[in-house]
Amino acid sequence: MLEVSELGKTYRVADKQPGVKGSLRHLFRRVTREVNAVAGVSFTIEPGEFVGFLGANGAGKTTTLKMLSGLIKPSSGRASVLGHEPFKREHAFLKQITLVMGQKQQLIWDLPALDSLRINGAVYELSPAEATRRIGELGEMLDINHLLTLPVRKLSLGERMKCELLAALLHLPAVLFLDEPTLGLDINAQESIRAFLKQYNQQYRATVLLTSHYMADITALCSRVLVIHQGRLIYDGGLADLADRLTPCREIELRLAEPISNERLAAFGEVATRDGLSVRLMVNRPDLRDTLARLVEELKPTDLTIHEPPIESVIGPLLRGERSLLSATGTAQERS
Amino acid sequence: MSFLGKQRALLVTAFAHTTTYRAEMVLWALSGSLPIILMGVWSEAARDATLGYSPLEMVRYFVAVLVIRQLTFVWVIWEFEESLVRGRLSHDLLRPIDPVWQYLANHVAERIVRFPIVVGLVFLCFALYPGAAYFPGWAVLGQAALLIAGSFITRFSLQYTLATTCFFNERASSLESLSFIAYAFLSGMLAPLDLYPELVQRLAGWTPFPYLIFTPARLLIGQQVDVVGALQVMAAWTFGLVLLQRWLWRKGLARYSAMGA
Numbered sequence: 001m002l003e004v005s006e007l008g009k010t011y012r013v014a015d016k017q018p019g020v021k022g023s024l025r026h027l028f029r030r031v032t033r034e035v036n037a038v039a040g041v042s043f044t045i046e047p048g049e050f051v052g053f054l055g056a057n058g059a060g061k062t063t064t065l066k067m068l069s070g071l072i073k074p075s076s077g078r079a080s081v082l083g084h085e086p087f088k089r090e091h092a093f094l095k096q097i098t099l100v101m102g103q104k105q106q107l108i109w110d111l112p113a114l115d116s117l118r119i120n121g122a123v124y125e126l127s128p129a130e131a132t133r134r135i136g137e138l139g140e141m142l143d144i145n146h147l148l149t150l151p152v153r154k155l156s157l158g159e160r161m162k163c164e165l166l167a168a169l170l171h172l173p174a175v176l177f178l179d180e181p182t183l184g185l186d187i188n189a190q191e192s193i194r195a196f197l198k199q200y201n202q203q204y205r206a207t208v209l210l211t212s213h214y215m216a217d218i219t220a221l222c223s224r225v226l227v228i229h230q231g232r233l234i235y236d237g238g239l240a241d242l243a244d245r246l247t248p249c250r251e252i253e254l255r256l257a258e259p260i261s262n263e264r265l266a267a268f269g270e271v272a273t274r275d276g277l278s279v280r281l282m283v284n285r286p287d288l289r290d291t292l293a294r295l296v297e298e299l300k301p302t303d304l305t306i307h308e309p310p311i312e313s314v315i316g317p318l319l320r321g322e323r324s325l326l327s328a329t330g331t332a333q334e335r336s
Numbered sequence: 337m338s339f340l341g342k343q344r345a346l347l348v349t350a351f352a353h354t355t356t357y358r359a360e361m362v363l364w365a366l367s368g369s370l371p372i373i374l375m376g377v378w379s380e381a382a383r384d385a386t387l388g389y390s391p392l393e394m395v396r397y398f399v400a401v402l403v404i405r406q407l408t409f410v411w412v413i414w415e416f417e418e419s420l421v422r423g424r425l426s427h428d429l430l431r432p433i434d435p436v437w438q439y440l441a442n443h444v445a446e447r448i449v450r451f452p453i454v455v456g457l458v459f460l461c462f463a464l465y466p467g468a469a470y471f472p473g474w475a476v477l478g479q480a481a482l483l484i485a486g487s488f489i490t491r492f493s494l495q496y497t498l499a500t501t502c503f504f505n506e507r508a509s510s511l512e513s514l515s516f517i518a519y520a521f522l523s524g525m526l527a528p529l530d531l532y533p534e535l536v537q538r539l540a541g542w543t544p545f546p547y548l549i550f551t552p553a554r555l556l557i558g559q560q561v562d563v564v565g566a567l568q569v570m571a572a573w574t575f576g577l578v579l580l581q582r583w584l585w586r587k588g589l590a591r592y593s594a595m596g597a
Contacts, residue, residue: 011593066426069430070430071426071429071430071592072592072593073589073590073592089429091432092430094432095432096519097430099428099430099451101423104423104424104427105427106424106427108349108353110353110356110357111349111352111353115349115352116349118345118348118349119345119346119349120341120431122341122345122346123347123431123432123433124432125342125432127441166474181579182380260464277471290438296496335380
């Protein structure tokens with residue numbers, strides 16, 4: 001369905017110093033440098049999968065999506081989407097995919113969305129009756145049928161994004177590349193779009209590759225994630241497994257039956273906080289089962305809770321580039 | 337849906353877009369009224385000198401230039417450049433239709449909306465110079481329509497080819513500014529070409545420009561014109577430009593980085 005092998009993209013970009021001196025130097029002697037936006041990425045996505053594509057800004061997510069949708073030509077490697085080489089942009093390929101870019105619109109700004117939808121219907125060779133049926137069906141799923149005759153410029157950001165989604169999905173693509181589709185939207189609009197994407201994925205068995213900086217998008221929609229860092233794929237697997245790799249410890253909250261010294265507690269794990277009989281212990285995941293058994297047997301606590309750290313707090317720093325997965329795990333290739 | 341069905345949908349929406357801003361439409365049409373100013377200047381000049389044109393012929397010539405300019409005005413290079421630089425081209429490239437058809441539909445729709453304004457401007461000119469009012473006849477109008485259509489297609493092909501260089505320099509409109517100087521000078525927009533020195537006339541003959549304004553204008557004022565020959569020359573230029581554009585397009589797409597998208 002979607003096979004990517006050693007895909008790479010190198011850009012040559014101008015490197016200019018600021019100020020008048022830099023401008024004059026740039027005028028007479030251009031300095032450029034090569035940027036490896038994507039460096040040998042490989043993965044496979046099966047039909048119907050909903051995959052999250054994570055990474056900090058500049059990690060190479062959008063460049064990868066652009067290569068997979070056929071917008072830009074890879075510098076190396078190969079990609080196959082639905083059996084097509086994307087950059088050839090054959091009509092048979094374009095009719096089966098879509099790329100949604102948050103904050104970038106395809107709808108005509110001054111006209112009602114319906115006018116843009118009519119064009120898309122014709123361009124994707126839908127009969128007027130079929131186009132009308134699909135507009136009604138998808139419009140109902142997105143709850144925007146009452147907005148389609150209003151000028152796009154009069155719509156709110158969330159309403160506009162829903163109309164964009166409708167325009168992008170009118171031809172019922174089998175593969176969706178979604179680049180930050182909820183960017184800048186309020187919580188309600190984000191949830192609404194998430195629900196729609198989930199429904200679309202299930203109803204049409206569509207394959208989806210989603211990039212988002214909102215962890216709620218990823219946790220709500222994706223069971224599998226790809227993590228890219230400085231152009232290299234460093235993780236390919238389940239979301240829960242990723243969280244495990246990033247947080248090797250679990251937190252056990254105890255209510256002791258009687259006072260016990262910290263030295264004795266340290267035999268079970270690292271004492272994170274202590275407030276009288278209330279204790280928070282950090283325990284390595286592999287030792288969790290044995291430690292719990294010993295704790296219950298030896299300390300007989302009156303209350304015991306195990307906490308999973310919230311996934312947002314685990315992966316958030318990774319997306320912001322504040323934390324590297326490389327220290328927590330090998331590359332995806334090494335892992336496989 | 338057939339090719340024509342797609343074109344119809346593009347044209348209908350382009351028409352809706354063009355009619356959204358009526359005042360802007362009128363202002364754009366008026367901004368192309370330079371020939372009216374030149375008409376005044378050259379009809380006065382024709383009184384005192386032996387130019388080969390009488391003052392009334394000069395008025396008629398520039399009325400014809402006005403009509404031709406209004407109906408062959410092309411702006412695809414600015415539309416394409418903005419689309420490429422702001423990343424909107426990416427959306428166009430992801431649709432199973434060449435973006436050129438959208439640009440072409442926009443131009444054709446604008447022409448349809450602009451036509452009544454052009455007719456109004458012609459009546460205004462003849463009101464200013466009542467002696468110049470004339471009707472060239474339906475046969476001439478039919479042939480002129482063909483030449484004007486050919487002129488528009490050639491001009492569009494030339495500008496779209498220049499626009500394609502955006503892939504390489506991101507600012508192709510500067511090339512158009514340069515090209516416009518040659519177009520304005522050699523097309524007969526500023527003065528009838530037969531007033532130019534012989535050498536310049538011969539030089540102009542090696543370019544497509546004289547066929548874009550001067551040839552249909554001469555036809556409209558009643559002079560003899562080889563319509564078929566002019567159409568053949570424009571078709572040859574268009575064919576060459578389309579070949580060049582397709583080559584630049586393929587090379588350009590390989591460099592395209594979908595900036596801003």
